[in-house]
Each structure stands twice: as C-alpha cells, then as structure tokens.
Amino acid sequence: CGGHRFSSDDFRLSSGGPARLESHHSVQQSLPAPTGSAEAGRKPERTGTTLRDSGGVETLTSNMVLGVRLYSALYPSWGPVCLLPRSFASCSGNPASCCTMPQLGLLHGRAWAVLFGQLRRPPGAVCIGAVHSHSQVAEAALATQLKPHQEKSNFIIKTPKGTRDLSPQQMVVREKIIDMVVSCFKRHGAKGLDTPAFELKEMLTEKYGEDSGLIYDLKDQGGELLSLRYDLTYSSSLTYLCEVPFARYLAMNKVKKMKRYHVGNVWRRESPTIVQGRYREFCQCDFDIAGQFDPMIPDAECLKIMCEILSGLQLGDFLIKVNDRRILDGIFAVCGVPESKFHAICSSVDKLDKMSWKDVRHEMVAKKGLAAEIADRIGDYVQCHGGVSLVEQMFQDPRLSQNKQALEGLGDLKLLFEYLTLFGIAEKISFDLSLARGLDYYTGVIYEAVLLQTPAHAEEEPLNVGSVAAGGRYDGLVGMFDPKGHKVPCVGLSIGVERIFSIVEQRMKTFGENIRTTETQVFVATPQKNFLQERLKLIAELWDAGIKAELMYKNNPKLLTQLHYCENMGIPLVVIIGEQELKEGVIKLRSVASREEVAITRENLVAEIQKRLSES
Numbered sequence: 001c002g003g004h005r006f007s008s009d010d011f012r013l014s015s016g017g018p019a020r021l022e023s024h025h026s027v028q029q030s031l032p033a034p035t036g037s038a039e040a041g042r043k044p045e046r047t048g049t050t051l052r053d054s055g056g057v058e059t060l061t062s063n064m065v066l067g068v069r070l071y072s073a074l075y076p077s078w079g080p081v082c083l084l085p086r087s088f089a090s091c092s093g094n095p096a097s098c099c100t101m102p103q104l105g106l107l108h109g110r111a112w113a114v115l116f117g118q119l120r121r122p123p124g125a126v127c128i129g130a131v132h133s134h135s136q137v138a139e140a141a142l143a144t145q146l147k148p149h150q151e152k153s154n155f156i157i158k159t160p161k162g163t164r165d166l167s168p169q170q171m172v173v174r175e176k177i178i179d180m181v182v183s184c185f186k187r188h189g190a191k192g193l194d195t196p197a198f199e200l201k202e203m204l205t206e207k208y209g210e211d212s213g214l215i216y217d218l219k220d221q222g223g224e225l226l227s228l229r230y231d232l233t234y235s236s237s238l239t240y241l242c243e244v245p246f247a248r249y250l251a252m253n254k255v256k257k258m259k260r261y262h263v264g265n266v267w268r269r270e271s272p273t274i275v276q277g278r279y280r281e282f283c284q285c286d287f288d289i290a291g292q293f294d295p296m297i298p299d300a301e302c303l304k305i306m307c308e309i310l311s312g313l314q315l316g317d318f319l320i321k322v323n324d325r326r327i328l329d330g331i332f333a334v335c336g337v338p339e340s341k342f343h344a345i346c347s348s349v350d351k352l353d354k355m356s357w358k359d360v361r362h363e364m365v366a367k368k369g370l371a372a373e374i375a376d377r378i379g380d381y382v383q384c385h386g387g388v389s390l391v392e393q394m395f396q397d398p399r400l401s402q403n404k405q406a407l408e409g410l411g412d413l414k415l416l417f418e419y420l421t422l423f424g425i426a427e428k429i430s431f432d433l434s435l436a437r438g439l440d441y442y443t444g445v446i447y448e449a450v451l452l453q454t455p456a457h458a459e460e461e462p463l464n465v466g467s468v469a470a471g472g473r474y475d476g477l478v479g480m481f482d483p484k485g486h487k488v489p490c491v492g493l494s495i496g497v498e499r500i501f502s503i504v505e506q507r508m509k510t511f512g513e514n515i516r517t518t519e520t521q522v523f524v525a526t527p528q529k530n531f532l533q534e535r536l537k538l539i540a541e542l543w544d545a546g547i548k549a550e551l552m553y554k555n556n557p558k559l560l561t562q563l564h565y566c567e568n569m570g571i572p573l574v575v576i577i578g579e580q581e582l583k584e585g586v587i588k589l590r591s592v593a594s595r596e597e598v599a600i601t602r603e604n605l606v607a608e609i610q611k612r613l614s615e616s
C-alpha cells in the first residue's frame with residue numbers, strides 16, 4: 001500500500017468494550033456493541049468524524065474473518081471499515097477520498113486483503129479523519145493493486161440494433177444483385193445521381209406525413225437540424241424510395257427533365273425484422289423519370305423495368321399490384337370519410353395484406369374514430385382485386401362514377417393496361433384497391449411487387465419478406481421545394497436490395513451453392529526459396545496487363561500450400577517460376593482444375609493467359 005507492506009500484526013481487533021478495529025499505525029474506529037450485550041449501554045466517544053473508545057487490544061488472526069462477518073451482520077447500516085496505516089493521515093469526511101475495498105481474496109502477508117476480502121461489493125467506506133496527500137497516494141496504490149480483481153466490464157462487442165456486417169461471401173451476392181439492377185437501369189437510359197446521406201430535417205418531416213417519426217434526426221455544431229436519408233416501410237408495404245432528395249435536387253438545380261438511377265444506403269428508425277430482411281440501415285436502388293410526357297408511358301416503363309429485374313434475379317413467381325391514389329381518395333369521398341381523415345384511413349387500408357379486414361375495420365372505427373357504416377362501405381371496395389376487367393367494373397360503379405378524381409384515375413389505369421399489354425407483362429399486373437401506400441406525396445399510380453413464393457427448406461415455412469419493389473407517381477413533390485411552386489411531374493420505383501438478398505442467400509444455403517469471394521485470375525507461385533523478387537517482377541507485369549493476380553506474402557512459401565490456396569479460392573490459373581524456368585526463359589502455366597502444366601516463354605505469357613481467360 002503506497003510502497004508499504006503490512007503483516008497481520010499491524011492490525012488489531014478490540015476485544016474489550018465495543019467492537020473496535022484499529023491498527024498499530026492507524027487511527028481507530030469504534031463500533032457500538034450488539035444489542036443486549038454488557039456494553040450495549042456504552043456510547044463510543046465521538047470526536048468530529050472519528051469514533052474513539054478504550055479497551056484491550058488483541059492481535060488479529062484468522063478469527064478476524066469471523067469477526068468481520070459478525071460485524072457486517074450486526075451493523076449492516078454502518079458500511080465497511082476504512083483502515084489506513086498510522087504513517088498516513090486518516091480519512092476526511094469526504095467519502096470520495098476514502099478507499100473502497102472490493103473482493104480481493106486471501107493474499108499472503110497482507111492483513112488488509114484478508115479483512116476486506118470478506119466484504120463483497122461494499123458501499124462507500126465510513127470516513128474517520130482528514131485526508132493528506134500521502135493517503136491519496138496510498139489510495140492510488142491500492143487501486144492499482146485491486147485492478148486485476150475488479151469485475152469485468154459488461155461491454156459487449158456488437159453492431160447497433162437493426163444493422164449488420166456483411167461477410168465477403170455476402171458482399172459477393174449483394175454486389176451481383178446491385179450490378180444486375182443497375183445494368184437494367186442503364187439499359188433504359190438512366191444516368192447516375194447521388195445525394196447527401198442527410199438532408200435538412202424540415203425538408204423531410206413535411207413530406208413523409210404520418211411516419212415522419214421514423215426519421216433519424218441529427219444536429220450539427222451550428223444548431224442546424226438534419227435528418228438521415230429516409231425510407232418508409234409503412235406497416236406491411238415497402239416504400240424504398242428516395243424521391244424527396246431527388247425532388248430537392250430537381251428544384252434546386254431547376255432541372256425539368258431527367259431519367260436517373262441512384263444506389264445508396266438509407267435509414268429508418270423502427271423495429272427491425274432481420275429474418276424478413278427489414279433493417280434500420282439498408283441499401284436501395286432507385287429509378288425515376290422526371291418531366292412532362294404523355295400519360296402513362298413513363299409509368300408503364302417503370303413497371304416493365306420492375307418485371308425485368310425480378311425475372312432476371314430468378315426469385316420465383318411474383319405479382320405487381322397497382323392502384324391510383326385518386327381512385328382511393330375517390331372511394332373515401334363517396335363512402336363519407338372526412339377529408340381530414342383521408343391519410344389516416346389510407347394507412348389503415350395499407351395493412352390489408354398483413355391483417356384481416358376485420359382487424360383493419362376495428363382500427364378505423366376504434367382507433368381512428370371512423371363511423372362503422374362508413375368503414376363497411378370502404379370494405380366493399382378495398383377487398384376487390386383483378387385485371388383490366390375490374391377497371392371497367394369500377395367505371396360502372398354508381399357511386400364511384402360520380403367522382404371526378406376517381407374517373408381520372410380509372411382512365412389512366414385503363415391506358416396503363418394497354419401499354420402493359422404491348423410490353424407483354426399485363427399478366428404480371430393486378431389492379432388491387434387495397435394498395436394504399438403510406439406516403440403523403442403520391443398523386444397518381446402506385447405499385448408494389450410481391451413474391452408469390454420463396455425458396456425454403458422443405459421443413460420450413462417459406463420466407464416472408466413482404467414487398468421487394470415499389471414505386472409510384474409524385475407530380476407535386478418538386479413544387480414543394482421550388483420557391484415559385486413550379487411542378488415537375490415524376491414517377492419512379494425502388495428495389496429492396498436487402499430483402500432480395502435475404503431470399504437469394506436462403507436459396508444458396510438450401511442448394512449448397514459455393515460462393516467465390518475473390519476475382520483473382522492468376523496466382524504467382526514458386527517451388528523454391530528466396531524467389532520473392534522474381535515473383536514481384538512477374539506479378540507486376542500481370543497487373544500492368546490488367547490481369548487480376550495474387551501471390552503469397554512469404555519469402556519461402558511451400559508450393560503445395562500455394563496450390564491448395566488456389567483450389568480453395570477458385571483461382572483458375574497458376575504461373576510457376578523457379579530457378580530452372582528462369583535459366584530457360586520460360587514460365588510454367590498450370591490449370592488448377594486439370595492440373596496440366598505447359599511452359600510458355602515469358603514474352604508470350606500475358607497473351608496466353610488472356611486467351612485462356614477469354615475462352616473460360
């Protein structure tokens with residue numbers, strides 16, 4: 001303790017009068033006697049914050065352990081005793097300055113360890129004197145000695161809730177999905193665009209309506225309120241769209257026409273469902289067409305793109321639900337829903353793919369204050385779905401045909417189905433009156449793609465990830481940002497990369513597919529020692545020729561180890577250089593699959609490798 005070592009003889013336990021712990025070198029602390037004892041009536045003399053009393057002194061031995069336990073049982077409210085050698089001044093009345101003793105166990109030659117080893121996680125020590133600088137040194141010394149015995153931290157290394165790391169194998173699958181999606185966007189003439197990961201908060205909270213509470217908020221050093229780029233998966237539906245940043249970009253740069261794609265991470269502050277591919281941070285791929293065009297042509301192309309991507313990813317059978325916000329608002333109007341409740345009722349209708357009509361109706365009536373008869377009239381409509389024939393049927397509906405908004409929406413949907421038939425995808429589209437979408441800014445056609453089945457083990461339930469792509473028309477959003485309110489009609493879609501990834505990953509596990517995590521084409525190997533310089537020269541030639549190559553970072557690697565690495569990583573070719581090859585001016589080129597080797601002159605090596613790679 002502070003450079004001093006003490007034996008058990010340095011500490012004494014009083015045997016006469018009230019129980020007292022004292023040290024030959026320390027101040028004394030007295031304790032009241034147990035209730036009913038001969039000494040119970042005696043009160044220890046108290047001087048300032050120090051308790052003193054007289055009595056005989058007995059050398060501390062192993063009986064001290066029993067004494068401490070007895071003391072703790074009889075006087076639980078007193079807390080542990082603070083012992084300091086006489087060479088150090090006693091503690092002051094400041095509890096923060098006192099030594100606290102955690103469990104130490106029995107340490108040879110240290111009586112204080114024996115004593116305080118019996119006290120498990122004690123409260124703050126009782127202070128009985130003034131603290132001088134040297135007693136603070138003692139406290140620091142004790143803290144150093146006690147550190148290895150202190151309880152380990154509860155800190156757990158993990159990712160934040162709703163996020164995850166992606167392994168190299170997972171990254172390969174994810175990148176292939178994104179590459180396939182982006183290639184489709186480019187095939188349709190889209191240009192790349194990126195926006196900041198966070199926007200001004202006021203730009204987001206006014207646009208996302210009821211679900212703005214799911215936005216992650218930030219505050220910079222200047223006090224400006226910001227929000228992370230937002231997506232909305234409102235209840236059962238998927239809205240993986242970044243239209244707000246895109247609309248802000250169009251308004252800020254006064255762009256009137258644009259076809260763009262965007263790949264990036266977005267964030268949502270809601271309960272994640274990992275098994276369904278729902279995270280708080282995830283990647284999304286967006287495609288949007290901005291500009292004034294003839295009706296439904298851009299909308300039809302968006303649906304065509306969605307079909308191409310889902311078919312190309314081979315996810316199984318899928319269906320794209322379509323509706324129009326004008327039709328839905330028309331239904332609410334003719335059924336008697338107050339206009340102030342349109343958005344709230346819309347969000348309830350949007351849950352019909354996960355909840356029964358009975359539960360949705362209960363939410364409308366009990367939680368959102370809608371009259372029961374109005375809810376029943378809504379139910380007559382929103383439980384209908386079909387093809388173009390349902391569009392014709394809605395034209396003939398006596399109530400809906402009287403609503404101008406609904407008729408405009410039905411007219412556009414009829415035209416949309418004509419274009420979808422020309423594109424050859426009409427059979428993949430369903431007119432579904434329950435499709436509502438939770439975002440406030442949609443103004444026309446809305447759509448959402450769902451998988452009808454997903455691969456799973458025979459003994460498992462099919463993986464339910466909800467919708468995997470979604471979109472719609474938002475003609476008024478740009479005007480909200482433009483100072484003069486100039487509108488730029490827009491329509492777009494978004495692909496839910498994480499949800500698709502969860503399906504592809506499960507399929508690969510089901511069928512035991514191996515994933516190659518490296519794109520290395522050639523491995524530079526040697527069977528001999530001290531050939532690192534020659535290998536470095538050779539691999540530099542391959543890199544300069546655009547060939548993806550690797551080598552082992554050892555001066556004397558074993559050839560068998562190098563060949564095994566190539567087999568495990570799926571590297572197709574190995575070039576082997578040794579002393580004999582160097583003398584003859586050749587390089588051995590080995591096929592990992594067939595294990596055949598041929599000698600190639602060094603000047604022809606690159607051409608031969610490129611030829612073999614092009615043929616594979």
